Amino acid sequence: MTDSSQIKVANKVDTSWSLYIIKTRLNTLYTGISTDVDRRFKEHSGDGKKAARYLRGKGPLELVWQHAVGSKSEALMIESRIKKLNRRQKQGLIEGQLDPISLLK
Numbered sequence: 001m002t003d004s005s006q007i008k009v010a011n012k013v014d015t016s017w018s019l020y021i022i023k024t025r026l027n028t029l030y031t032g033i034s035t036d037v038d039r040r041f042k043e044h045s046g047d048g049k050k051a052a053r054y055l056r057g058k059g060p061l062e063l064v065w066q067h068a069v070g071s072k073s074e075a076l077m078i079e080s081r082i083k084k085l086n087r088r089q090k091q092g093l094i095e096g097q098l099d100p101i102s103l104l105k
Contacts, residue, residue, distance in 0.1 A: 017075035019082065019100060021065040021090065024058035029090050031082045033075040037066045065094045069101070078103050 015035045022030045022044060030052065034040035041063050043050040055061060069075050081103040082090065092098040 015072075016068055016070060017072050018066050018068045019075055019078055020063060020067075021082075021094060022055065023062045023064045024055065025060055026058055028058070029064075029087070030055055031079055031090075033072070033079050037063070067100050074104065 017033055017035055018037050019031065019033055020037045020041070022032070022041065024030065030044075032040065032044075032052070041061070044052055044055050045059060045061050047056065069078060078100050082093065082100070085093070089098065093100060
């Protein structure tokens with residue numbers, strides 16, 4: 001039996017979430033969120049189980065935009081709104097003409 005003072009409780013780490021947009025060889029845009037965009041992009045670029053089904057077979061892929069937002073809930077809300085934008089608006093986001101945080105309003 002262990003003493004309760006010896007049990008270590010893992011502190012919840014506040015992880016920073018980011019949004020990203022990937023361009024496929026077919027010139028389509030894929031939007032996602034992650035705590036580690038570089039790792040996630042590598043997963044998408046491979047043919048493994050962790051690659052998004054939509055992106056399989058559409059490589060080579062290019063990471064064209066990423067933006068840190070903080071919380072997962074903010075990232076999910078902004079991701080949802082980005083997915084509803086038309087291509088011209090997404091291109092404006094990529095080119096810096098549209099602030100992703102403004103999509104929360």
